[in-house]
Amino acid sequence: MSSTFETIANIIAETCDIPRDSIKPESHAINDLGIDSLDFLDIAFAIDKAFGIKLPLERWTQEVNDGKATTDQYFVLKNLSARIDELVAAKGA
Amino acid sequence: MRLEYFQLIDRIVDLKIADRKISAEATVPVTSTIFEGHFPGFPLMPGVLLIEAMAQTSGWLVVATYRFDRMPFLAAVKDAKFRMFVTPGQKLSVKADLVHQGSGYAVTEASVVLDSKTICDATLTFRVLDFPNDEMKLRMREAAALVGFPAEVPADA
Numbered sequence: 385m386s387s388t389f390e391t392i393a394n395i396i397a398e399t400c401d402i403p404r405d406s407i408k409p410e411s412h413a414i415n416d417l418g419i420d421s422l423d424f425l426d427i428a429f430a431i432d433k434a435f436g437i438k439l440p441l442e443r444w445t446q447e448v449n450d451g452k453a454t455t456d457q458y459f460v461l462k463n464l465s466a467r468i469d470e471l472v473a474a475k476g477a
Numbered sequence: 478m479r480l481e482y483f484q485l486i487d488r489i490v491d492l493k494i495a496d497r498k499i500s501a502e503a504t505v506p507v508t509s510t511i512f513e514g515h516f517p518g519f520p521l522m523p524g525v526l527l528i529e530a531m532a533q534t535s536g537w538l539v540v541a542t543y544r545f546d547r548m549p550f551l552a553a554v555k556d557a558k559f560r561m562f563v564t565p566g567q568k569l570s571v572k573a574d575l576v577h578q579g580s581g582y583a584v585t586e587a588s589v590v591l592d593s594k595t596i597c598d599a600t601l602t603f604r605v606l607d608f609p610n611d612e613m614k615l616r617m618r619e620a621a622a623l624v625g626f627p628a629e630v631p632a633d634a
Contacts, residue, residue, distance in 0.1 A: 422552055425582045425602055432579055442581040 388435075388465040395430040396461075399423065409462035414455060437471040478530075480509050485530035486571055488625045492541055497575035499538040501624070503530050503589075504568045512565060522563035527597045528554055531587035535573040535601050537626055539583045540617070542575060548617065549583060549603035557599035567591060573601075581605055 389409055396413070397404040400423050413419045419427065428439045447453035457463055478485055486501040493499070505522050512520035532551045539549040563569065573587040583605050588598040608614040622628075 425552065425579075425604070428579055428582070429577055429584055429602070432577060438580055440580050445581075 388468050389461060391434055392427075392431060392461060392465060392468070395427055395434065399426045399430060407461065409460075409465070411461050412456065413459040413461065413464070415459075431468065435468055435472050437468065437475060439468075439471070478503050478506055480506060480511060480526070483529070484620070484623070485526060485533050486624055489534075489537060490570075490625075492538065492627065494538075494541055497538070497542070498573070499534055499541070500570055500572045501534045501537070502568065503571050505563060505565050507566045509565070520565050522565075522567075524557070524559045524597070527559065527563065527589050528557055528599060528601075530569070530571050530589060531573065531585075531597070531599060532601055532603075534571040535575075535585035535587050536603065537621070537624065538573050538575055538585065539603055539605060540621070541626070542578060542583075543605065545614075545618070545621075546607075547605050548608050548613070549605050551601065552582070552604045553602035555600040555602070557597070559597050561591070561594070561596040563589075563591070563596060569596075576600075 393407040486503045570590040577584040
């Protein structure tokens with residue numbers, strides 16, 4: 385998980401010009417780091433490339449809109465890291 | 478090009494979904510009111526319209542990839558470079574590669590070529606959404622026919 389977090393934290397720092405030190409596993413990408421949906425597309429693109437996956441952003445958004453999930457589940461970075469690990473594992477299965 | 482209708486390409490000349498590539502022809506009109514302002518006495522095709530030509534070409538590729546089920550909307554333009562002047566009457570080739578198809582977004586690398594020289598290029602990001610309404614989908618079908626978009630896009634086109 386830690387290496388996944390390091391990778392996405394570096395991506396966020398570079399993509400959004402956010403100081404790397406301020407990006408923590410507990411940080412919420414939207415609420416704490418102020419990343420908007422357009423910037424998140426850049427982050428998703430970089431994550432997709434880095435991990436060889438396709439973040440299911442549309443499904444996640446739908447689940448949040450339907451009240452089936454909270455944004456914390458997908459946008460708190462330690463949780464995002466866990467979701468990415470799951471996607472990578474599923475790809476290799 | 479029919480600038481007054483914001484149609485920036487004339488014809489799709491090659492569309493290969495399997496290769497994620499498209500190319501189109503676009504001839505800059507000899508006369509247009511745009512050239513009265515850009516620039517008086519020295520008419521040049523505005524760079525923003527070259528970006529739009531790349532966006533429209535990329536857009537048709539994305540539309541084809543989604544089998545006309547979804548609609549791309551331009552969301553970001555990166556690293557746009559304008560390397561040469563484009564003047565009235567020039568026949569351009571507009572090319573795009575789909576470099577990533579994400580969840581609800583797509584990224585293309587596009588260029589405008591004149592006489593084998595790249596004169597403009599950029600990386601474009603699109604949000605890919607359901608058509609907002611049936612009328613738009615119908616109108617886009619009509620617009621597609623005008624630029625030679627294939628009525629049926631085979632999987633390996």
